Amino acid sequence: MLKYQKKNKNQTQTCFRKVYGGLDLFGQPPAFKILKQEKFTTSLGFLFTIGLSIVCVLYTLIQLQDLYAQTGPRVTMSEEQVVDTNAYPLEMKNYTIGITMANISLGSLQTLGTHFTMSVQNCKRVRQLDPTTNKTVISQNCTTYPTEPCGDQHFVTDLQKAYFSKIKLGFVQCLNVEQWQENPPQLQGTVQGTVYQYLQITIAQCKNTTNKTDCAPKEKIWKELQTGYYAVHLIDNLIQMKNPGTPFKNIINLQYTTFSNSTSKSVFQDFKIIQSDTDTGYIMEDIQTEYGLIQSQNRESQDNYNNQFIIQHVINLDSRQGFYNREYQKLQDIFGNVGGLWQILFLAMSALLQPLTSTFMNLQMANKLFRFEGSNSEVLQVQQSSDSIDEVKEEVKKSQSAIKVNVFGSQQLDVESRKSFTSKRSLQGQKSMSKSVFVKSVDKVNNYKQMIQLLKKRKQSLNLSMRDIILMSFGCKKKEKQLINYATEKFMNKLDIANLISKVYEIDRLKLILLNEQQQKLFNYLPKPIIPEAMFGEEFQKKMKVVEQKQAYKVILQDEKPEFMRLQEAFVAYVKIQQKNEVSEVDKKILDILDEDILELFENLYCNTQKLENIFQDSPMKLQLQFSDIESPKSNFQPELEEDMANQIPVLPAMMVRSQE
Known part of the structure; x- marks a missing residue:
């Protein structure tokens, strides 16, 4: 019996459940989060709440004092x-x-x-x-x-x-x-x-x-x-x-x-x-x-x-x-009066704060989902960064046509050889372009903590304070307001229920296209994500790599990884792609649409051993990276070696090789 047939057959039970659910006044409605929060808060709203609470508390104390002193009775x-x-x-x-x-x-x-x-x-x-x-x-x-x-x-x-x-x-x-x-x-x-x-x-x-x-x-x-x-x-x-x-x-x-x-x-x-x-x-x-x-x-x-x-x-x-x-007033009357005062003041303050809070929330959502162009100089710098990446890609293609040398059994890299390779590989590109602002900032980074701070600051977002939002409500900062309104319209269109339902149907159609009949039947029985018990231990971060080997834990652990750990893994994945004999079309498309700053950062780290060691050596997540997994006996990046370097292929930085040991 199909599900809808079974449902129609048990109409009495279904009707009873509806009545039962309707009479439950304490049923919990579904709750959604915004930017990982159940409600969006602001410092101005916090101050208004404190002020409102103080007024109501003082009013309550005055009323209780009048009740105790028996003043102001109601007389008929x-x-x-x-x-x-x-x-x-x-x-x-x-x-x-x-x-x-x-x-x-x-x-x-x-x-x-x-x-x-x-x-x-x-x-x-x-x-x-x-x-x-x-x-x-x-x-x-x-x-x-x-x-x-x-x-x-x-x-x-x-x-x-x-x-x-x-x-x-x-x-x-x-x-x-x-x-x-x-x-x-x-x-x-x-x-x-x-x-x-x-x-x-x-x-x-x-x-x-x-x-x-x-x-x-x-x-x-x-x-x-x-x-x-x-x-x-x-x-x-x-x-x-x-x-x-x-x-x-x-x-x-x-x-x-x-x-x-x-x-x-x-x-x-x-x-x-x-x-x-x-x-x-x-x-x-x-x-x-x-x-x-x-x-x-x-x-x-x-x-x-x-x-x-x-x-x-x-x-x-x-x-x-x-x-x-x-x-005389009773306690329930006092609490009722306080509740009424709270509602009146709350409505009055909401009328003032609601537009500001809504605009500030839309700003945070826009910064989370979009990047914003700054001045013309920043646009030029981004263009220069894009040109430099294109030149690096050309160097990559040229290096792929070089003679490939297979090395079996040796995992030790010579640091000086790899430096020679990287310098030759990027020499022409560096002569023809200037570094981007982000890469120049990376040159000043000496450890992973500075790298984390740089990643936080690199986002091209609208940095507006609550004061700016208030000025915006009075007609100032029209340009920023246009950007916020445009971004808000964009992500609100994505949240349209019809759009979401259509995306769900598109996923179902993609399953029919990408999966064969046997895969589709097995797909329905993929296990739910499991929350590992070890995740609540004190040293779980060191055990993450071991726990992650189980497929059922991967979905949960992906959300728990810090941003810097994801950057490390992305760098390893980037090197793996570059080492493939044949780069697939999907890999090429991913590299094409990859963040320009991140792509240039990976190229810079790939070529700079000292920088790579400074950033990753003292990272608390270094034990999670198995750099030996990304090494391959064959590589697309084959340098034009000198005769005395014939058996030394500079594939990965020395630190990666040491991590194997």
Whole structure:
């Protein structure tokens, strides 16, 4: 069964694999490299990344500091109308009340009990539905709290102590301490509610009864209470949601209203319950609920004296209740904000860096794949180098027509003989041409390290810095920009997917042309490259020649060889080609298109024994070169020898022969 038939047959399994692969969010996409790197990096991009990281780290530290200090909360406020509420106790620690009567000159009246009376009641009214009569039954019960002059025992908070320390307390009345502590008054509900509790303060003229006979005469009472002020020291709260900790700040206000013995005044004061929910958790919710009372409304009504009271002050709850929800940033919010800041700054910096990085990457790709001509003098030098190589090739052809001498068994070369041969072989060419710039530089090389540096510098590339790229983006260096754009277009066309697929088909067609039927069948079973285990050893470089003898290792090892080792092997291969009796057409074409500088270098090394020894003798890769492999009893380069040199054929430098030993 063919592969596509087998695939169509297992459609269910194929569909399952597609769904399975689509649901895997952590699947690793294929990664490609550019110039042996997974991503192209620049120093400017590195600096921008460091700056971006510093900004985000500082922002994170500031946010964490705000989180720890609980500053800048998010506050939402809402109100609801309520009818029935829970009872709110008025305790000494959360409620302050002090009552006083003053004359028109703001002097405290000292006639409590003889001229006027003061009563404080906490009344509770309950509405119930009588199931028998189906009527609402209202019951009311009031608890009287006797008053007494305020003293230090009435104040338990620092605010109360600080406030009343500035007031003459002898004439300010407070609730009885014992009863207040045992049974604190309560506020609950509204007038329309089922349960309604309120606090009522009544100021009335003193009247003698069977239980009380110490009241002053009516004339004195009338004169004392002719006019004056009714004052109350009452608790209030400021809502401060920005402050960490409790959102309420207690304050005490002095509220007063006028009174007269000819009128009856009613004062209705509403307190609104504020519920504050604060989320203090760093990661999860941690709600802390607090309640506070704030004064919301203060209404007064006045009528002719009704013979019952001069002042009636009713304190109850407002029908509106406020809700405050306070939240602080959590760690996940901070990290989300940092991520958003990172994305914004990253996009802004990418807009600036992306064109520069793309141009710089294209420049490096172009330098890797192409060479660029410099000034006219460099072009002339390259032409001179090409002419000199042509002349050397002519010398090679002339030397091939000379008498060939076969030498068997002798591998020893005479250095002076080879020098004589090389000097004769290249004498005419050297007279008619000048050395190229690269070969002149080679003359100054004394060891393999200098040779490696020279090979790195010889590349004809565009040496542009990031500063030049930035100037190029502003319209400068138009010539270099044209070269980069042209080179980019060239290698991008090679990366076209249609072009790549067509090249693959061309390789398949070449296999059909170059390989016969038996070779094609065997070609499909060539082994995959093997990664040698010895490659990870410390002295693998010395063992490379031995490991390379195995065919399965050659593909891997070719990529691992240093540039200088490849140069050595290329030189050996060049000498082998020159020693052939008949140079094939493929060899000729390779030599024709070989790098001009490298070809001239090989000719120079072939003729210069001392230079060859200086460069290759101390190379750490010298053990990998078996120069004996390139020697042959026959050579195309046969010199016109003197009679005393008949048995000495200068084929290879002496150093190559010594390596055999």
